[in-house]
Amino acid sequence: MAIIQDWLPASQENYEKILFWWKLYPLVASIQWVVSWYGMGKTSVQSKLNIPGRIAWMTMEVPGFTTLLYIMSTLPAQHGITDLPWQNKVLAGLFVIHYTYRAVIFPIIQPSMSPIHVLVWANAILFQLSNATCIGSWLAAYGPTTQEEWMARDWTVLQFCLGLVLFYLGLAANYFSDEELREIRRIQLRRQKKFKQHGETVDKHYEVPRNGLFKYMLYPHYFMEWVEWFGYWVAAGASCTPARSFLINEFFAMLPRAVSGGKWYKEKFGQDEIKGKYVIIPGVY
Numbered sequence: 285m286a287i288i289q290d291w292l293p294a295s296q297e298n299y300e301k302i303l304f305w306w307k308l309y310p311l312v313a314s315i316q317w318v319v320s321w322y323g324m325g326k327t328s329v330q331s332k333l334n335i336p337g338r339i340a341w342m343t344m345e346v347p348g349f350t351t352l353l354y355i356m357s358t359l360p361a362q363h364g365i366t367d368l369p370w371q372n373k374v375l376a377g378l379f380v381i382h383y384t385y386r387a388v389i390f391p392i393i394q395p396s397m398s399p400i401h402v403l404v405w406a407n408a409i410l411f412q413l414s415n416a417t418c419i420g421s422w423l424a425a426y427g428p429t430t431q432e433e434w435m436a437r438d439w440t441v442l443q444f445c446l447g448l449v450l451f452y453l454g455l456a457a458n459y460f461s462d463e464e465l466r467e468i469r470r471i472q473l474r475r476q477k478k479f480k481q482h483g484e485t486v487d488k489h490y491e492v493p494r495n496g497l498f499k500y501m502l503y504p505h506y507f508m509e510w511v512e513w514f515g516y517w518v519a520a521g522a523s524c525t526p527a528r529s530f531l532i533n534e535f536f537a538m539l540p541r542a543v544s545g546g547k548w549y550k551e552k553f554g555q556d557e558i559k560g561k562y563v564i565i566p567g568v569y
Contacts, residue, residue, distance in 0.1 A: 285358070286358070287354070292351070292354070292355075292417070293354070293355045293358050293359040293362070293417075293420075293421065293424070294355075294359075294417055294421050296425075296426055299417070299418070299421040299422075299426055302414060302417050302418060303418050303525060303526065303529070305414075306414045306415070306418050306526075306529055306533070307525075307529050307532075309411075309414070309529075309533045309536070309537075310532060310533060310536035313533065313536040313537040313540070314536060314540070316537075316540035316541065316544075317540050320544065322404070322541065322544070324337075324340075324398060324399075324400040324401065324404050330399075331399075331401055333401055333402045333403070334399035334400065334401055334402070335399060335400050335401075335402060335405055336397075336399060337391070337394075337396075337397025337398050337399055337400055338391040338392070338394070338397050340399070340400035340404075340405045341387075341390070341391040341397060341400065342387060342388065342391050343405070343409075344400075344405045344406075344408035344409050344412065345383060345386055345387030345408070345412060346383075346387045346388065347409055347412045347413055347416070348379075348383050348387065348412035348413070348415060348416045349379060349380045349382075349383035349384065349387065349416065350416075351412070351413055351416035351417060351420060352376060352379055352380070352416040352419060352420035352423075353376075353380065353420075354420075355416070355417065355420035355421055355423075355424050356368075356376050356420055356423060356424050358424075359420070359421060359424035359425045360424050360425055360429075362425070363425045363429075365424075365425060365429050368423070368424070368429060369428065369429065369430060369431055369434060371428070371434055371439075371444065371520075372423045372424070372427070372428075372429070374444075374448075374519075375423055375516070375519060375520055376420070376423050378448075378451055378516060378519075379416075379419060379516075381455070382455060382512065385455075385459065390462065393466065394466060394469070395466055395469040395470045395472075395473050396469055396473065411533075411537070415526075415530050415533070418525075418526035418529065418530075419526045419527065419530065421526075422524065422525075422526045422527075427520075427524065437521050437523050438521075439521045443518060443519070443521070444519045446515075446518055446519075447515045447516060447517070447518035447519025447520070448515065448519055449515065450511055450512070450514060450515025450518060451512050451513075451515035451516050451519065452515075453508075453511060453512075453515070454508045454509060454510070454511035454512025454513070454514075454515060455512050457496075457497060457504065457505075457508035457511070458505050458508045458509050458512060460496055460497075461496060461497055461498065461504045461505035461508065462505055464493050464495050464496050464498055465493060465505070468491055468493060490552060491553075492549060492553055492557050492558060498561075499561075500561060500562060500566060501561055501562040501563065501564060501565075501566060502542070502545065502546055502549055502558065502561055502562070502563050502564065503538075503542040503545060503546075503563060503564040506538045506541075506542050506564055507564050507565065507566070509534065509538070510531065510534060510535060510538075513527070513530055513531045513534055514531055516530075516531075517530075517531050538564075539564065542563055542564040543563065543564075543569075545563075546558075546563035546564075
């Protein structure tokens with residue numbers, strides 16, 4: 285049963301329309317180079333349009349994997365497909381694994397989360413729906429749906445395995461980098477609690493992360509997410525336009541934030557505190 289006829293799940297014509305506009309997302313993301321405001325995380329500011337962090341994060345991320353699962357469960361039947369190849373199922377599973385952590389587990393285990401502005405929240409929902417529609421539709425019906433079609437794409441099991449290694453390497457490194465940031469917040473909350481017990485107040489505390497990949501760069505969690513989705517594209521094959529577009533769109537969405545964050549670290553702590561660290565791309569920047 286379609287939620288929105290010919291759009292969710294999308295007909296092939298509408299899938300191609302969505303994919304066309306999805307490939308233009310870098311133009312939208314590039315606005316961040318000229319606009320310094322970003323209403324979430326450490327750059328979050330007070331606003332009547334803010335949404336509590338955990339609620340905003342979960343509700344803007346969950347639509348991604350739930351939309352993909354819905355498309356995978358409904359679109360094949362509309363095209364007479366009774367069973368999808370194992371490659372399609374594994375790729376769908378990888379997507380769900382990532383977003384089960386990112387959308388559900390991540391906000392629950394965060395010690396604290398800053399409010400998120402409604403504009404950031406709405407943009408994230410649009411990002412998730414567009415991405416899930418493109419990847420889900422490709423996996424469910426508009427990409428290869430038989431073993432013969434997979435093999436006709438010069439695809440190999442070795443390539444798929446290499447993609448899986450990169451994906452899980454990126455996923456694990458992303459998690460442990462997040463955990464380092466969580467530990468800093470836990471220390472901050474314990475510090476605040478101690479001061480409150482003595483009737484004192486303390487300003488929000490920040491520090492430069494130094495463990496794990498943070499020894500070498502300021503935004504390893506961003507970089508390793510790129511590695512993760514590059515692995516996904518490798519596994520799906522170079523001809524998988526939705527996977528390639530997702531990787532490119534992630535790059536254009538996250539790079540300006542990292543550059544801005546690097547400037548923030550320098551202004552907040554001074555050059556000496558971040559000396560020897562790349563911002564986001566090892567050996568480059």
